[in-house]
Amino acid sequence: AQKITQTQPGMFVQEKEAVTLDCTYDTSDPSYGLFWYKQPSSGEMIFLIYQGSYDQQNATEGRYSLNFQKARKSANLVISASQLGDSAMYFCAMDSSASKIIFGSGTRLSIRP
């Protein structure tokens, strides 16, 4: 069965520090995609970054990077130089050939000034 696990319900980080949000997944499909989304307190869902299972390099998008360790089935999000505006819920999601997309339970990130 497919599964996404985010083990950090909440995190506090000092502004300008880097932060890593954990995500592990389980699937038997050889082809899948991994996504991270941000949900601010205003409620909208914002796409951050994508990693394909066959991608050789870790994905990067500005201050966001994805630490993809395929053998460990982990896809951790790294935010460099955190900002106050990064305070939000962060969700990891997986999409596979089975067509059903699943989301993790999320991590609430709070940035301290």
Added chain:
Amino acid sequence: NAGVTQTPKFRVLKTGQSMTLLCAQDMNHEYMYWYRQDPGMGLRLIHYSVGEGTTAKGEVPDGYNVSRLKKQNFLLGLESAAPSQTSVYFCASSYYRLAGGRGEQFFGPGTRLTVL
């Protein structure tokens, strides 16, 4: 481009009433989805569609029906609302990547539904 829009934004129903939530996208995406998000939780997939005229069940389909008669629209119906269906409902759409697999999802702003 408006992206993904949802109507209504808020709704209060009494137990047993019915309603339809409308989702529209103007990006010509093939895939569309309906999710519910309960307080402090992630998104759970209700139903989805891989193309016009097709629908399929997600993780929590009971009590909901959907239709996709036009590519740009995806309707979610509640035939007889129950308090357990109080939630925030998100619609999303996505596309097929040229390299294979589906691209990221574009989400609507959500509909906050309360069933009394």
